[in-house]
Each structure stands twice: as structure tokens, then as C-alpha cells.
């Protein structure tokens with residue numbers, strides 16, 4: 144009985160031709176299909192890996208932007224604290240390169256309730272002696288004191304005790320109280336020698352004086368894009384690297400020169416179509432500042448080869464940064480009111 148019951152597929156398997164295994168054609172077809180699958184999977188993996196890298200880098204850039212913006216906002220908001228309002232902020236404007244920003248250094252000044260009684264309510268700043276003309280370049284200044292609030296804040300000579308409210312690598316803003324129309328000048332502090340000497344590398348000039356000048360030098364925080372040889376562009380705060388891959392910073396300032404309580408069209412400088420001129424600005428009427436920056440990813444995105452000049456035309460910058468390197472870029476804009484500045 145059993146010998147008669149043989150399923151048909153067993154009969155087929157038992158045939159001598161089929162038991163020889165796969166034919167060459169079958170093997171080639173199988174190999175080809177396998178190859179195609181591998182190529183497809185590898186391709187998917189590469190694309191996903193690239194996407195992951197780009198997303199990761201863009202996320203990092205955005206995180207950087209937020210961290211920087213937080214610090215800049217704080218510094219802008221505090222600018223003018225306990226110092227002459229005219230000297231709260233000073234910009235060095237460019238339409239073809241990053242701007243440079245100086246903000247009066249609130250960290251250098253003790254909180255109002257810890258100031259000595261005789262200094263409360265007094266607007267602080269050091270008085271330089273002599274009346275040297277202010278032009279771009281290094282200028283040695285003799286001050287009444289490098290400490291403006293009776294409490295030194297920075298240890299400039301590294302001996303372990305604080306000796307100055309100015310610091311090397313930081314900035315300084317110069318105003319003329321009897322000639323506010325001279326505007327405001329600013330530069331980098333390159334040397335501090337307590338008790339009364341600083342060297343400031345001025346980045347701009349102070350307008351001509353009509354009346355005998357009454358100058359005040361105010362310690363300031365500096366923001367600058369630096370391009371060290373062989374390193375990526377970076378943003379420096381007080382000469383110290385704050386973040387890499389920051390390509391550009393641009394500032395726009397909003398004044399209320401006629402004091403009608405609002406910023407009129409002609410009171411907006413440093414933005415599109417306008418140029419900030421530090422020699423005609425009365426800083427005491429500054430109400431708001433807009434700070435924009437371009438941050439880019441650290442590496443190229445191979446799928447973004449023609450990203451030329453995307454997103455770099457910010458404020459009054461007329462020549463865009465060449466962006467044809469495939470890097471992704473993000474523009475971060477922050478606008479802050481200056482709460483310590485009063486006319």
C-alpha cells in the first residue's frame with residue numbers, strides 16, 4: 144500500500160537532473176539580486192548617515208546660536224548700567240565685513256547697593272588727562288584711575304589680586320560729556336598698568352570738539368569675529384573664543400534722537416541701506432539694538448554643493464560671504480531694549 148503512495152513532489156525531487164543543485168544561470172541571477180539589494184541598503188545607509196550628520200550639525204549650530212544670543216542679550220540689556228548713557232554701546236560698522244560691537248561692562252561695576260555711598264547715583268567712568276585726538280590706532284592714556292567704582296574687578300597682572308575695571312582683550316568706550324555731538328569712540332584694551340595707565344587700540348575716531356572736552360573712558364565688553372590662520376572663523380568675546388563657525392555679526396541700532404517716544408525711520412542706523420556713523424551718534428538716545436549673526440555647520444553637506452550666499456545678506460551687508468562650500472548656514476537675529484540708557 145505504502146509503496147503506491149508517493150507524493151508527486153517527492154517524485155520530482157528524486158529526479159537526477161534537479162538533485163544536481165543550482166544551475167550557473169540561477170546562481171548568477173541570485174548573485175545579481177543579492178548585489179542589487181546590498182547596493183540599495185548601502186545607499187540607504189549612506190543617505191541616512193549623511194542626513195544624520197547634517198541634522199546633528201544643524202542642531203549643534205542652532206544650539207550654539209541660542210547660547211551666544213543669550214549672552215549677547217544679557218550684555219545689551221545691561222549696557223549703560225551705572226555709566227554715562229552716551230557710552231553704553233559703540234559699534235564699528237562695515238558693509239563688507241563683520242561689524243564689531245562694544246557694550247559697557249556691567250560686570251566691572253559693583254551692584255548699586257554695594258557701591259560706596261559717595262558713588263551711588265554717580266555715573267562712573269575714568270577721566271583721561273590731556274586731550275589727545277582720537278584716531279584709529281593704539282593710544283596710551285593716563286587716567287585718574289583704572290578702577291571706576293572703588294572695587295577692582297579684574298586681575299590684569301595675574302598676581303592673584305584684582306587691580307582694574309579694564310581688562311586686556313576687553314574693550315573701552317570713550318565719550319565727551321561736554322560735547323555729546325562728538326559721538327562715541329571705542330577700541331580694544333591692549334595693556335593695563337594700575338593705577339592709571341591703559342593702552343586702547345581705537346577702531347574709530349571721535350568727532351571734533353566744540354567746547355573744552357570732558358572725556359570719560361568706560362570699560363566695555365567686545366564682540367568680534369576673528370579669522371585665525373588655519374582655524375575656522377570664530378566669535379570672540381573680550382578676545383576669548385566664544386564659539387567657532389560664526390561667520391558674521393551685524394548690528395543695527397534704533398535711536399530716539401527727537402525724543403518723541405518712538406524710533407522714526409531716520410533713527411534706525413546700521414540696517415539695510417544705512418551706515419552707522421559713530422561720530423554723529425548721541426548714544427544717550429539709543430533705545431534698542433538688533434544683533435544678527437551667521438552661524439554655519441562645521442562640515443560640508445555633500446548634497447548642498449551650490450548653497451552660494453544663502454542667508455548672508457543681513458542688515459547693511461552688501462557683499463555676501465561666499466557660501467559655495469556646501470555648509471549649511473543659519474541666521475540668528477535678536478533685538479533687545481537697553482533698559483539702562485536714558486537721555
Ligand SMILES: [Ca+2]
Nearest residue numbers: 236237242393
Ligand atoms: Ca554692518
Ligand SMILES: [Ca+2]
Nearest residue numbers: 251294295296
Ligand atoms: Ca569694579
Ligand SMILES: [Ca+2]
Nearest residue numbers: 298302304306
Ligand atoms: Ca593684580
Ligand SMILES: [Ca+2]
Nearest residue numbers: 399403405407
Ligand atoms: Ca523719534
